[in-house]
Amino acid sequence: MAALEGFEKPCLKALLEHFSAIEDPREPWRVAHPLPEVLLLVVCGTICDCDD
Numbered sequence: 001m002a003a004l005e006g007f008e009k010p011c012l013k014a015l016l017e018h019f020s021a022i023e024d025p026r027e028p029w030r031v032a033h034p035l036p037e038v039l040l041l042v043v044c045g046t047i048c049d050c051d052d
Contacts, residue, residue, distance in 0.1 A: 012040065015040055015043065016036050016037070016040055019035065019036035019039045019040060020036045022035060022036070022039070
């Protein structure tokens, strides 16, 4: 996660742990990326005001 180099790793790990508690409704054979990582990227993008 090179884009997240400025963040403290304990905070990112804590967010990933929280997101890991969310059930992934997708079919396992269709999953390209783990749901916790997708959610983390969405949150970081939202914080950085990314809209594209």
